[in-house]
Amino acid sequence: MGRFPDSRFDKAADGGRDNPRATGAVRLSDVAAAAGVAAMTVSRALNQPELVSERTRERVQRAVIETGYVPNRVAGALASSRSKMVAVLVPTVAHSLFADVVQSITDTLAVEGYQVLLGLTGYQTEEEAAVVETVLSRRPDALVVAGTRHSEATRQRLGAARIPVVEIWDMSDDPLDMLIGFSHHAVGEAVADHLLGCGYQRFGQAMADDPRSHQRAEGFNARILAEQKARPDAGIKVTTHWAEIPATLVGGRTTAANVLAGMPDCEAIFCSSDTLAMGVIAEAQSRAMAIPEALAVMGFGDMSFAAATWPALSTVRIDGAEIGRLTAAHLLQRFGAGSPDPAHDIVDVGFEIVARQTTLSPRS
């Protein structure tokens, strides 16, 4: 009582209601009374209208509007053990890649009446464990998590939760449950192959210092080194520089400067994200280096904007929106809301240069 200074938070100030209660909110039974039916009938009229006669349905709807009833899904969730919430765990939402994922999942689930419970894990496994626990305490109906590297505690909790779990944005031989992702190592390889195919020989990397960027860098380097061995006299070389996370334009610019300081004749720079690529491009512009004539820039993420801006910019494209949509579709399928078409178990994540399919593998 009186936790808040102003009267609107005093529960006693419930106004002219007949039966003032703790929350002061309109309940199902209030609507039922107004409509002259049982509470259960109101519940049905709202959730399974087809089971209720049209006449009662109308009376209920009128009563709902009259009373200003807003269903209490907390109670509903407890009674039915279905929360209509999906937890979405991403490292950060302040990065366009993940922001797009969250946007897309949210939009898609909203259509089916699901809501998103957001969990931001940072890039640390430890923090993820804490977020997983809090999030699971809300009993979401499903959980989407970016990344496949989890602490043992997280794996256990996620297993015990007995809900569909979808790992996205990475590859794994041992998925927790379902997986919609791709190999970042393969992305790096594909980028290297592409650039080698273009005839470039002196490469720089401007990579964010996060686990998945490291994988892309490794894939890239592996291919470059292999080519060095295959053609030892071709003058192929590569240098890698790291940008602090979160990746920013400034970070991209600084890292580009570092790359060019160490390798002034660098021909092409591979960046771990679109944001960094923009920074690299900025640095190039400020040095009056034409793109891509003097310096080719390779991004990662949905760089359609950059591609349109600098037409010659090559880009590995992963459509975050599309990943989101697929994710949601699969979740819904598991919920029984979609068609159980087995063909949907094969997912093309939408690479432009790299195209790789992953299989949904429900835990046995």
Added chain:
Amino acid sequence: MGRFPDSRFDKAADGGRDNPRATGAVRLSDVAAAAGVAAMTVSRALNQPELVSERTRERVQRAVIETGYVPNRVAGALASSRSKMVAVLVPTVAHSLFADVVQSITDTLAVEGYQVLLGLTGYQTEEEAAVVETVLSRRPDALVVAGTRHSEATRQRLGAARIPVVEIWDMSDDPLDMLIGFSHHAVGEAVADHLLGCGYQRFGQAMADDPRSHQRAEGFNARILAEQKARPDAGIKVTTHWAEIPATLVGGRTTAANVLAGMPDCEAIFCSSDTLAMGVIAEAQSRAMAIPEALAVMGFGDMSFAAATWPALSTVRIDGAEIGRLTAAHLLQRFGAGSPDPAHDIVDVGFEIVARQTTLSPRS
């Protein structure tokens, strides 16, 4: 039963538990039994440890680990009518401005044990109404909403919800409850004053077609037109072009092209967001127009990255993170977690060029 094809979703397959139940999850009473105490004691040991003797507390903690108990906050929320959730409603999360807000609020609330229920409203009042209703059905403890223009239905529901409501990112003479914002009209005016002060005379605007950008454009135009009247022979002119939402780099580039087509001698362009500004800069670069010598670019949002990239780029800066932190701080204060310092009712939203304070005005 059997809604899911694989057995892990069959509730009967509860395994070797002594007392298989609907959800199959460990309950408070299970922990209580394991610890040899009453359920209530476990609840207290977890939520108000200071009220429990150290010895029982330890026994409980051991039992929690043993059983792998994850609290059910759905039940907790129903019983206590405190959900420990804060709803955050923004038009989109696929825009750096709002993504930063969400990131910041989430981080800050997490420290106090609150979680974010995300609601994406699009830019439409109508959609907002629907999102408000669904979100309120989860009974959040508070609600943060971007913008001050709401439908009548929304205003009513928000009022009836009897929770703290914080409007952010805009100004209003008639706030629903609390308000942490600023006037977009004033931002436009300040930008115009700044550019006029720099001696520019021929202005373009590249604005996103959303309500708040319109306000900034109006403020800008109002000042420019006033100056025109004051100095009719100074050759001051202005042209405004709109970019489709969501704002993209490509949109910025296209809009810049439109501006320059209609006003080839344009000296300065005011953009409604950092993203559009980046696109305008790109277009300028591709035309070999030096920035800011040939064309000055003015952004809006946290363009610290761009400022570092193009040092001469002027920018009205609103620190999204800071807004978030303030917002959260105020929420927590209302929750009783912060000090009820009345000085906190005055908030500086952190403009660099425009500095304006707003007052928190709890509804009477």
Added chain:
DNA sequence: CTGTTAGCGCGTTCAG
């Protein structure tokens, strides 16, 4: 400091 009782508001189940 600990335990007991009685709901929170709704959905499930089974009768009518």
Added chain:
DNA sequence: CTGAACGCGCTAACAG
């Protein structure tokens, strides 16, 4: 097609 009883898992309020 509609209704009544019961319980989801937890916490408020009180009693010891």
